[in-house]
Amino acid sequence: MSMAPTLAAKRADAPAHHRGSRPIRALIVDDSAVVRGLVSRLLAEQPDIEIAATASNGEQALKALAGARFDVVVLDVEMPVMDGLTALPKMLAIDPDVRVIIASTLSKPGAAITIRALAAGAADYIPKPSASRDLTSAATDGDGFRRDLVIKVRALGEAGRRRRDQPAPGVGSEEVAEGLGSASWPLRRTPPTRPEILVIGSSTGGPQALSTLVGGLPADLTLPILIAQHMPPHFTAILAEHLARIGRRPCAEGRDGEPIQPGRIYVAPGDFHMIVGRDGRRRVIRINQAPPENFCRPAVDALFRSAAACYGAATLAVVLTGIGADGTRGGEAVVAAAGALIAQDEASSVVWGMPGSVARAGLCSAVLPLEALAERIGHLATGLRP
Numbered sequence: 001m002s003m004a005p006t007l008a009a010k011r012a013d014a015p016a017h018h019r020g021s022r023p024i025r026a027l028i029v030d031d032s033a034v035v036r037g038l039v040s041r042l043l044a045e046q047p048d049i050e051i052a053a054t055a056s057n058g059e060q061a062l063k064a065l066a067g068a069r070f071d072v073v074v075l076d077v078e079m080p081v082m083d084g085l086t087a088l089p090k091m092l093a094i095d096p097d098v099r100v101i102i103a104s105t106l107s108k109p110g111a112a113i114t115i116r117a118l119a120a121g122a123a124d125y126i127p128k129p130s131a132s133r134d135l136t137s138a139a140t141d142g143d144g145f146r147r148d149l150v151i152k153v154r155a156l157g158e159a160g161r162r163r164r165d166q167p168a169p170g171v172g173s174e175e176v177a178e179g180l181g182s183a184s185w186p187l188r189r190t191p192p193t194r195p196e197i198l199v200i201g202s203s204t205g206g207p208q209a210l211s212t213l214v215g216g217l218p219a220d221l222t223l224p225i226l227i228a229q230h231m232p233p234h235f236t237a238i239l240a241e242h243l244a245r246i247g248r249r250p251c252a253e254g255r256d257g258e259p260i261q262p263g264r265i266y267v268a269p270g271d272f273h274m275i276v277g278r279d280g281r282r283r284v285i286r287i288n289q290a291p292p293e294n295f296c297r298p299a300v301d302a303l304f305r306s307a308a309a310c311y312g313a314a315t316l317a318v319v320l321t322g323i324g325a326d327g328t329r330g331g332e333a334v335v336a337a338a339g340a341l342i343a344q345d346e347a348s349s350v351v352w353g354m355p356g357s358v359a360r361a362g363l364c365s366a367v368l369p370l371e372a373l374a375e376r377i378g379h380l381a382t383g384l385r386p
Contacts, residue, residue, distance in 0.1 A: 039103075105128055198318065199227075215374075243267070251267065254268060277310070328358050
């Protein structure tokens, strides 16, 4: 019989580098006292996280932010007095460095609201338990809500805390961002083959980064674009609609057996892996529910591996902001096939987990600020080399 980890075990499991450093300060905002209590308890069990304050609506949260500094806010959307969407921009105006995690329901309306919140500056979201059965499950399920909540609060809190406590000099030029003159990571030569497909992986901070990247791509770019963004069902469909408007090109969730066509964007459906396959001589989208990779489905690794297998050296892969290391093993496959991989730099990433992993592994031909990625993709697609 499985049992929830004890408090002592959870404290012992905390990463060693957290011990002795300032705790991550969290503000929990929800009109439900039960949800506030649950989230507060699950986070307070972690030795590196401090529940610095709670609030039952956006107005109370703004007063708390005006009087103290927090690293992370877990913010409900539907609240009396002042809702989360109204409070969000006001929070960021008070403290631009605070990281806001939206607590959202897994419904289609909840997905639409979450995408709006992410576009307005929220860093990430967490599916919100609602019914009493869900609350009970969330309190005991070490592989579900508890894990996601702790991982996201910890990763975003660390990023915010480092920015506050150890400010780093800003990158002054694209050349520095690419690593020239820096021993932080090795860079590979840009492969000579012009790409025939663009595959993108992203997670925390990804919807905002994808909006910037897709919106900045050249209008005449004809590469098919396949995206694996860590998101549940409903959310990926709303994201695809948003990217279609931003990018001014067709974008939808990928469908099994659909031919891959130039100039289109395909988003992996939530809870499904999206990969590249073959139907005779045609390259097509394949959708499956194989086991999660890196706790994720869709997984970036699965998409990258399949693209490398079908397109070889004509594969261009991009890793954007996100927690963890998804994309590294798939990136190895891209590089082994003589394809190209580029990553978002740390300064422009909400969390430099995924792009940092591929950069440190020596898989990248460039590590660039988010604003520079679209131009580089355009150059590579037309055969230009930096």
